[in-house]
Amino acid sequence: MTDAPYTPPKVWTWNKPSGGAFASVNRPIAGPTHEKELPVGKHPFQLYSLATPNGQKVTIMFEELLAAGHKGADYDAWLIRIDGNQFGSGFVEINPNSKIPALVDRSGDKPFRVFESGAILMHLAEKFGAFLPKDGEARAETLSWLFWQMGSAPFLGGGFGHFYAYAPSKIEYAIDRYAMETKRQLDVLDRQLANNEFIAGKDYSIADMAIFPWYGGLAEGAIYGDAATFLDVQSYKNLQRWTKAIGARPAVKRGRMVNRTSGDPAGQLRERHDASDFETSTQDKIEAQTGKA
Numbered sequence: 494m495t496d497a498p499y500t501p502p503k504v505w506t507w508n509k510p511s512g513g514a515f516a517s518v519n520r521p522i523a524g525p526t527h528e529k530e531l532p533v534g535k536h537p538f539q540l541y542s543l544a545t546p547n548g549q550k551v552t553i554m555f556e557e558l559l560a561a562g563h564k565g566a567d568y569d570a571w572l573i574r575i576d577g578n579q580f581g582s583g584f585v586e587i588n589p590n591s592k593i594p595a596l597v598d599r600s601g602d603k604p605f606r607v608f609e610s611g612a613i614l615m616h617l618a619e620k621f622g623a624f625l626p627k628d629g630e631a632r633a634e635t636l637s638w639l640f641w642q643m644g645s646a647p648f649l650g651g652g653f654g655h656f657y658a659y660a661p662s663k664i665e666y667a668i669d670r671y672a673m674e675t676k677r678q679l680d681v682l683d684r685q686l687a688n689n690e691f692i693a694g695k696d697y698s699i700a701d702m703a704i705f706p707w708y709g710g711l712a713e714g715a716i717y718g719d720a721a722t723f724l725d726v727q728s729y730k731n732l733q734r735w736t737k738a739i740g741a742r743p744a745v746k747r748g749r750m751v752n753r754t755s756g757d758p759a760g761q762l763r764e765r766h767d768a769s770d771f772e773t774s775t776q777d778k779i780e781a782q783t784g785k786a
């Protein structure tokens with residue numbers, strides 16, 4: 494990797510690692526790299542994930558469904574570390590795109606896969622008739638914001654987050670370009686939240702669950718080093734109000750702990766197989782029992 498001006502060759506070839514964080518798992522081809530079956534637990538839903546923002550969306554949804562009394566929404570959450578495990582054969586079978594989160598719905602006669610966090614949220618919302626209005630304007634508004642998130646966050650994560658926090662060198666052009674777009678997105682949310690309690694209006698919905706882990710996480714200062722200062726996130730007052738309200742929900746707090754592998758060990762529930770795991774199986778307790786991290 495050099496900072497010298499780059500003249501692209503006529504045909505790109507994969508002849509060196511790209512550099513930066515995650516370079517070791519980046520490759521220009523899809524498909525599995527090794528054989529590995531996925532474990533299956535006792536619950537109707539089997540989730541294979543990690544507590545990145547995309548992973549948190551789904552664990553928040555499950556915890557909200559359970560908190561709302563949907564007993565059929567119980568789930569096993571298995572940990573997929575994205576240091577190569579996303580290329581195991583079993584995982585690629587349920588997500589040909591090799592990215593967490595991926596779900597297997599085993600609640601009916603024949604298990605089937607659902608991948609892409611937005612599709613998983615919609616699938617669960619429709620199945621349980623929850624957090625997504627049934628029809629009309631309210632449904633359209635909720636889906637509009639859900640898909641806004643799916644289309645916008647790659648500019649925040651793959652664009653701003655990558656060049657600000659992970660790239661091997663700081664490139665002013667790239668950071669400027671994506672800081673500008675990220676701030677524009679923060680302003681979109683701030684304006685929407687000026688007149689609405691929740692993202693899609695008066696009701697809490699899957700749009701909030703999708704947007705919170707990314708933009709709430711940024712507003713809290715939880716992602717990309719000191720990005721919160723760099724982007725002056727405190728100036729988005731309505732976004733700050735919403736972030737505090739969503740982050741205080743007990744189900745959101747639980748959902749953010751599931752499949753977490755970093756930070757305070759008391760906030761990490763690396764795998765979730767039962768509601769009681771939040772009391773008994775957080776990483777601090779496991780380390781106290783086993784004596785190792």
Ligand SMILES: N[C@@H](CCC(=O)N[C@@H](CS)C(=O)NCC(=O)O)C(=O)O
Pocket residue numbers: 518545546547548575579591592593594608609610611
């Ligand atoms: N559009 C996908 C994005 C999922 C995604 O980017 N997942 C990341 C973690 S946040 C991942 O698994 N990365 C591993 C890799 O790129 O190899 C979704 O929303 O489900």
